[in-house]
Amino acid sequence: MKKLINTVDNVVNESLAGFCAAHSDIVRLGAQAPFVQRAHPKPGKVALVSGGGSGHEPLHAGFVGHGMLDAACPGQIFTSPTPDLILAAAEAADTGGGVLFIVKNYEGDVMNFDMAREMSGKPIETVITDDDVAVEKSTFSIGRRGVAGTLIVEKIVGAAAEEGRGLAALKTLGDRVNAATRSIGIALTSCTVPAAGKPMFDIAEDEMEVGVGIHGEPGRRRVKFRPAAEIAAEMVNAITSDLGERARGEAIVLINGFGATPLLELYLMYDAVRKRLEPAGITVARSLVGNFVTSLDMAGCSLTVSMLDDEMRRLWDAPVHTAALRWRI
Numbered sequence: 001m002k003k004l005i006n007t008v009d010n011v012v013n014e015s016l017a018g019f020c021a022a023h024s025d026i027v028r029l030g031a032q033a034p035f036v037q038r039a040h041p042k043p044g045k046v047a048l049v050s051g052g053g054s055g056h057e058p059l060h061a062g063f064v065g066h067g068m069l070d071a072a073c074p075g076q077i078f079t080s081p082t083p084d085l086i087l088a089a090a091e092a093a094d095t096g097g098g099v100l101f102i103v104k105n106y107e108g109d110v111m112n113f114d115m116a117r118e119m120s121g122k123p124i125e126t127v128i129t130d131d132d133v134a135v136e137k138s139t140f141s142i143g144r145r146g147v148a149g150t151l152i153v154e155k156i157v158g159a160a161a162e163e164g165r166g167l168a169a170l171k172t173l174g175d176r177v178n179a180a181t182r183s184i185g186i187a188l189t190s191c192t193v194p195a196a197g198k199p200m201f202d203i204a205e206d207e208m209e210v211g212v213g214i215h216g217e218p219g220r221r222r223v224k225f226r227p228a229a230e231i232a233a234e235m236v237n238a239i240t241s242d243l244g245e246r247a248r249g250e251a252i253v254l255i256n257g258f259g260a261t262p263l264l265e266l267y268l269m270y271d272a273v274r275k276r277l278e279p280a281g282i283t284v285a286r287s288l289v290g291n292f293v294t295s296l297d298m299a300g301c302s303l304t305v306s307m308l309d310d311e312m313r314r315l316w317d318a319p320v321h322t323a324a325l326r327w328r329i
Contacts, residue, residue: 134211
């Protein structure tokens with residue numbers, strides 16, 4: 001294993017220190033605990049708090065800032081943050097409007113965020129993201145996994161929170177965006193957790209994993225490696241089949257890299273996906289390509305399709321300023 005680290009035990013804390021120093025105009029490190037919060041919070045708005053195991057950067061800390069999250073709680077690599085860390089982040093982020101948790105559907109994340117909510121005793125609602133169509137159950141989750149579609153929920157709900165919407169309305173909106181969003185991923189290689197020092201699973205040079213999770217969990221099946229056009233066709237079919245009658249109209253399309261796939265290949269995959277979505281009845285209205293919800297150094301990518309209505313499109317287009325996502329229209 002060759003990684004740019006000092007000691008395995010300090011990887012997350014040292015990375016957080018570097019991240020907050022590099023983006024000090026947007027974020028700061030929590031005073032009492034290692035979470036990331038907005039450097040300039042907006043008084044009275046509902047605070048959006050998310051988090052999960054590290055190793056998926058820029059998710060979630062990279063999405064803290066204007067128009068998205070107010071705080072992010074990073075656990076150790078591929079390990080849920082503890083309830084006391086989540087509680088500390090929620091209390092620091094709350095400026096009087098209440099708190100909305102956005103939680104990926106992994107058993108540890110759901111349990112620990114729920115414990116933090118109970119410990120708080122304050123108004124907190126939760127949106128669970130479960131956009132992965134690959135499997136109904138996995139080692140890590142109860143039901144579908146929350147993966148790259150979480151970014152879309154955080155962006156759209158974050159824009160609505162910035163406008164001043166209340167907690168109940170944001171919860172309803174978050175559930176609606178999640179219900180309109182589907183994802184599936186494929187892996188060409190495994191990933192290496194520093195503490196383990198070796199790949200999480202073995203995969204042959206001529207194989208790929210279809211439906212892989214963002215922690216390297218197995219997906220639908222392992223198959224022989226194929227050309228990008230055939231991979232794109234299978235991914236599109238999995239999503240459109242799952243959407244059913246909803247697979248008509250405008251959508252956000254996200255091609256997300258898992259950490260070790262170059263942009264050259266991600267844009268090639270976008271081209272292949274788009275050519276198959278539009279004949280199926282889905283118009284690509286908004287696009288995003290890059291490494292946003294990674295799995296350390298895994299090679300591969302995921303496809304996310306989120307069906308749009310007028311309100312969701314407007315909120316997606318609203319200004320955002322975070323370390324990993326920013327635009328002004």
